[in-house]
Amino acid sequence: MRRTTTRLGRGLGALIASATAAVGLAATPAAATPAAPAAGQTVQPGQTCTAADLGTRHPIIKSAEVAPTITHFKGWYVTEGSTGNQTVSTSTTETISVSVGLNGTVQGSFAVEALGSVGASLGLNVQVNYTQTSSTNKSISWNFNQPGYYGLYEGTKKVTGTYGSLNCNRSDAGGLKWTEGPDTGSYTTFTTLEEGAVRCEDKVPANSIMAKAQGLLGCGSPAAGAKHPAGPVPSAKADQAKRDADHAATAAKAAQSMKATQAAPRAALNCQPGAYKIDVPGKPLNWSAPLLANDGIRLRESNFFSAHLDNWRLCNVTENNGVLEATLWNWGNGGCATIPADIANQEQAYLTTATCGEDDLQRFYIYRDVPGSTKIGLQNKYTGSMMGHDRYADGELIRQYSSGRQDGTGTYTLTGV
Numbered sequence: 001m002r003r004t005t006t007r008l009g010r011g012l013g014a015l016i017a018s019a020t021a022a023v024g025l026a027a028t029p030a031a032a033t034p035a036a037p038a039a040g041q042t043v044q045p046g047q048t049c050t051a052a053d054l055g056t057r058h059p060i061i062k063s064a065e066v067a068p069t070i071t072h073f074k075g076w077y078v079t080e081g082s083t084g085n086q087t088v089s090t091s092t093t094e095t096i097s098v099s100v101g102l103n104g105t106v107q108g109s110f111a112v113e114a115l116g117s118v119g120a121s122l123g124l125n126v127q128v129n130y131t132q133t134s135s136t137n138k139s140i141s142w143n144f145n146q147p148g149y150y151g152l153y154e155g156t157k158k159v160t161g162t163y164g165s166l167n168c169n170r171s172d173a174g175g176l177k178w179t180e181g182p183d184t185g186s187y188t189t190f191t192t193l194e195e196g197a198v199r200c201e202d203k204v205p206a207n208s209i210m211a212k213a214q215g216l217l218g219c220g221s222p223a224a225g226a227k228h229p230a231g232p233v234p235s236a237k238a239d240q241a242k243r244d245a246d247h248a249a250t251a252a253k254a255a256q257s258m259k260a261t262q263a264a265p266r267a268a269l270n271c272q273p274g275a276y277k278i279d280v281p282g283k284p285l286n287w288s289a290p291l292l293a294n295d296g297i298r299l300r301e302s303n304f305f306s307a308h309l310d311n312w313r314l315c316n317v318t319e320n321n322g323v324l325e326a327t328l329w330n331w332g333n334g335g336c337a338t339i340p341a342d343i344a345n346q347e348q349a350y351l352t353t354a355t356c357g358e359d360d361l362q363r364f365y366i367y368r369d370v371p372g373s374t375k376i377g378l379q380n381k382y383t384g385s386m387m388g389h390d391r392y393a394d395g396e397l398i399r400q401y402s403s404g405r406q407d408g409t410g411t412y413t414l415t416g417v
Contacts, residue, residue, distance in 0.1 A: 042113070049168035049176045051369050054377030055386050055410020057165040057403055059114035060180060061121055064161040068212040069094055069190070070241070071133040072154040075217060075233035076197075078144045087141045088152050088232075093216070093241045096158055097132035101185035101384060106130040108347040108385070108402030114163050115189050126159055126189045133193065140195050148199045149233070151217035155209035157191040165384060168377065169322055169367040182323055182365060183384040216241060269336075269356055271315035271329055277302065278312060279413040280392060281375060286310050287398060287412075289330040289337075289353045296350035297337060297398045299389060308332035311417055314366075315356075324366040325381065329356060338362045339400055344383050351387060351398040366414075374413045377404070386410050 043049070043058050072090040100111035112128050119126040133156065140152050167181035194209050200219035204210040216238045278287040280299065288300035289309045302310050309332030317326045328337035335353030338361045343349040356362065360382035369375035378387040385400035388410030404410045 043166055043178045045166060045178055045180060047178045049178050051176065051373065051375045052408035052411055053168035053176070053178075054367050054369060054375055055388050055404045055408070055412070056377070056406055057110065057167050057181065057379065057384070057386055058178070059110060059117055060164045060166050061114070061117050062162045062164050062184070064118055064122055064159060066122065066124070067158050067160075068155060068207060068209045069096065069158040070153050070155040070209070070212050070216055070238075071096065071193070072138045072140070072195075073213065073216050073235065073238045073241075074140075074152045075235040075238070076150045076152055077233055078147045078150060080147050083144045083147060085141060085143050087139050089137050089139050090152055090154065091137055091238070091242070092135055093238055095133050095135045096156065096188065096190045098127045098130050098189045100163075100187045102345060102382070107345070110165075110384075110402035111187075113403065114187060118159060118161065118187065118189065122159070124157065124159065124191050126191055128189070133190065140197075142197045144197070148201070149217070150197045150199055151213045151235070152195075152197045153209070153213035153216070154193055154195040155213060156193050157209070159189045159191065160187065162186050167323075167365075167367050167379065170370050172322065175370060179321075181367075181379070182320060182325070183379065183381065185384060269315040269327060269329055271313040272317060275308075275311040275313050275331055275417050277310055277415045277417055278378075279415050280389075280409075281411060281413045283392065285392065285394060285396075286415075287312065289333050289335065291333065296352045299392070299394060299396045299398070301394060306332070312337075322368075324368070325363055326366060327356065327362050328364060336362045337364070339380055339383055339385075347385075347402055348390075348399045349383075351400065374415060375411055376414050377411055387412075 070093050073093050074088050074090040076088055098106055100106055100114055106112065106129055115126060115128040119128065138154060140154065142152060144150065162184055164184045165181045166178045168176055169179050171177040196210065198204060198210045198214050200214065200217060204214060216235055218235055218237050280286065284301045285299040286302060287297050287310065288306065289297055300310060309330065311331040313329045313331060314326040315329045317324060330353055333353055336356040337351055338354045338359065339349050340352060341361060344361060361380065363381035365379040365381060367377040379385065380400060383400055385402050386404030387398055388401050388405035389396045389398055392409070401410065
């Protein structure tokens with residue numbers, strides 16, 4: 001049997017990480033472990049930041065688990081008269097999609113930076129853009145040099161784990177520091193795809209893709225040693241793996257659908273007495289709520305006709321490790337700032353107002369400058385994205401950006417009125 005070969009997956013791109021980081025985490029692929037700081041990570045906890053960074057965030061990888069996974073498989077008997085090159089149609093056992101957070105895809109610079117950090121910390125070549133393994137049956141050509149019971153497979157290393165975010169915020173020690181914020185999420189990606197063939201009697205490395213395929217072959221079953229005509233042999237373990245993967249995918253979709261359709265109960269708000277404008281620092285434009293339901297929060301200049309649409313109150317305020325969490329209630333239209341649920345998974349989705357409810361889409365983390373300064377950055381609790389605007393202009397929509405606006409246009413001023 002010739003040696004297993006590898007080929008690049010169908011992903012749009014992958015990070016080539018330093019092989020020197022491979023020792024450690026990669027040595028125990030089935031165990032979830034804290035990930036080491038990535039070599040390419042732009043910031044580290046405790047480093048100094050500036051007020052312009054209040055509206056930005058960077059990922060920090062909290063855990064990583066690497067597990068060999070078979071995506072396509074077929075049991076196959078080769079007899080004395082059927083050796084040589086053959087093309088075998090394998091069946092899908094699991095489909096892996098690259099995702100970061102709630103999106104189910106990879107959108108925005110934060111997701112790409114997070115997956116890049118994963119690859120660098122593990123010393124693995126992982127997919128960093130949205131892609132998925134094939135969900136259809138796949139033909140594999142192989143040169144069978146000797147008779148036997150083979151498992152033909154395509155597989156990869158599935159990489160899963162959790163991440164947090166580093167945000168700029170005031171420090172108890174004084175000044176502004178990059179600190180771990182309250183929002184977290186999970187990610188899934190995979191390494192390059194590998195296809196090959198393995199027999200029960202082959203000695204293969206433990207925790208390898210070949211060992212995983214050998215397990216699906218059912219080497220201890222009666223079929224493994226029985227006489228059999230050349231061709232396909234059913235694999236009960238592969239069939240069960242397919243059923244388990246399908247069941248997990250269906251359950252995940254059902255849970256996501258139920259979460260998206262549940263109506264949020266109307267909130268009984270406990271608002272602070274003061275009202276604020278959310279200004280662009282040093283400039284006259286500020287957040288103004290919409291009069292029309294299908295419009296968004298825009299930058300406007302306050303005037304006689306503003307009708308309190310530019311006045312906001314902080315409601316149901318809590319504080320955890322120096323980070324405020326609040327609902328933003330608008331005095332002018334009586335609604336609460338929110339990301340529309342149907343576009344919440346999109347980069348640059350616009351901010352609007354809606355009937356106030358018990359809904360994480362209406363909750364915002366507020367990162368503050370040093371005491372005495374009113375500069376802030378705002379982050380949506382549900383999406384994890386930072387609020388900002390694309391350009392300074394009257395009528396410009398306030399939008400969410402996964403990493404924030406790196407040019408400082410996500411830093412605002414909370415000015416009492």
